[in-house]
Amino acid sequence: MPSSPPKLPLSRSAVVDRYFLxxxxxxxxxxxxxxxxxxxxPTDGGSAxxxxxxxxxxxxMLLLDGEPERAKRILDLMSDxxxxxxxxxxxxxxxxxWDGFKPASARDGENG
Amino acid sequence: xxxxxxxHMVSRTTDDYQRMALAGCVAITEPAxxxxxxxxSPQGFHDYFSVxxxxxxxxxxxxxIAHHTWLCINPKEAEDPVFARxxxxxxxxxxxxxxxxxxxxxxxxxxxxxELEILEAHLQLAADHDQMVLVHTPHLEDKRKGTRLIMxxxxxHGVLDPNRVLxxxxxxxxxxxxxxxxxxxxxxxxxxxxxxxxxxxxIFEMHGTDRLWINxxxxxxPSDPLAVPKxxxxxxxxxxLEATIRKVSFDNPLEFLSQxxxxxxxVQPTR
Numbered sequence: 001m002p003s004s005p006p007k008l009p010l011s012r013s014a015v016v017d018r019y020f021l022x023x024x025x026x027x028x029x030x031x032x033x034x035x036x037x038x039x040x041x042p043t044d045g046g047s048a049x050x051x052x053x054x055x056x057x058x059x060x061m062l063l064l065d066g067e068p069e070r071a072k073r074i075l076d077l078m079s080d081x082x083x084x085x086x087x088x089x090x091x092x093x094x095x096x097x098w099d100g101f102k103p104a105s106a107r108d109g110e111n112g
Numbered sequence: 113x114x115x116x117x118x119x120h121m122v123s124r125t126t127d128d129y130q131r132m133a134l135a136g137c138v139a140i141t142e143p144a145x146x147x148x149x150x151x152x153s154p155q156g157f158h159d160y161f162s163v164x165x166x167x168x169x170x171x172x173x174x175x176x177i178a179h180h181t182w183l184c185i186n187p188k189e190a191e192d193p194v195f196a197r198x199x200x201x202x203x204x205x206x207x208x209x210x211x212x213x214x215x216x217x218x219x220x221x222x223x224x225x226x227e228l229e230i231l232e233a234h235l236q237l238a239a240d241h242d243q244m245v246l247v248h249t250p251h252l253e254d255k256r257k258g259t260r261l262i263m264x265x266x267x268x269h270g271v272l273d274p275n276r277v278l279x280x281x282x283x284x285x286x287x288x289x290x291x292x293x294x295x296x297x298x299x300x301x302x303x304x305x306x307x308x309x310x311x312x313x314x315i316f317e318m319h320g321t322d323r324l325w326i327n328x329x330x331x332x333x334p335s336d337p338l339a340v341p342k343x344x345x346x347x348x349x350x351x352x353l354e355a356t357i358r359k360v361s362f363d364n365p366l367e368f369l370s371q372x373x374x375x376x377x378x379v380q381p382t383r
Contacts, residue, residue: 006316010350088226093251
């Protein structure tokens with residue numbers, strides 16, 4: 001017989017009390033990172049917007065939509081959606097974001 | 113008292129063994145992995161397997177920690193199938209060692225055809241020698257696709273019982289599917305690239321504690337060999353029952369690993 005998940009024993013205010021400052025700092029880190037990107041010298045010959053930043057902005061939109069399972073949905077957004085093995089491994093590492101992600105606003109403008 | 117069921121102590125100092133013992137670690141398992149560089153010959157793997165089956169158990173025993181291992185060639189070195197198959201040929205001689213629990217950590221890295229071919233060869237090796245399996249799932253954007261490819265490969269192979277296979281490095285987007293398909297699942301606690309102790313505690317609250325464990329996967333990169341006790345502390349701070357904390361950090365790994373008939377937690381310090 002599977003056991004039930006252990007419920008979070010804390011009240012909502014206790015969760016905020018305990019974790020707010022930590023996550024306030026993380027939001028400021030994220031803001032400062034985006035500011036740093038804007039201040040940096042453009043890369044010669046580079047694309048206007050790095051695919052990782054496009055993905056990150058898409059993730060930030062999910063944070064604010066009020067729907068549950070934000071962490072899962074952000075991981076899904078950043079995941080390669082293909083299903084077949086690739087011909088050969090191009091490298092050993094991973095970038096952290098799927099390079100084919102397009103935000104909903106860009107997809108809305110596509111034809112066919 | 114806890115078990116760290118996935119940690120690469122070959123990359124860690126003896127001080128880490130001491131700290132883990134002081135934090136309550138009584139047993140670990142160390143899967144074979146990529147050392148940060150490609151080994152130049154199968155003999156390099158022979159030496160590595162000797163370290164895993166002889167040197168590390170002695171180092172761990174100094175601090176009263178029972179050391180066990182899993183053997184394989186990691187998917188990061190599987191892009192050359194001829195080389196990988198030469199390494200697979202030397203694994204059976206090490207399966208006789210009392211501290212070897214099975215085949216691992218096998219799986220995929222970039223989800224390539226060659227990686228999949230060598231994964232299937234490992235599954236056959238496990239089936240031929242009646243071994244349990246510890247699975248590595250890919251990193252970051254490759255994880256969800258790779259996790260599904262791996263589970264499909266095991267299903268298509270058709271011999272291995274999912275109850276004798278643990279799929280490691282699950283996160284919020286893969287944990288449910290792994291558990292629903294009958295496998296055990298592991299959450300790796302990394303500072304940046306996998307689960308934090310907080311997110312692991314969240315996942316227990318959302319998906320339950322059955323067939324699910326936590327590990328540090330401490331290695332040569334950014335990682336923390338004390339991540340398991342830190343997650344236990346996070347759960348304790350939230351007010352979870354001691355029985356719940358013990359289940360995910362001791363009882364569950366004990367139940368899964370005891371299927372090997374070789375897992376132990378009763379080593380006396382030798383120093």
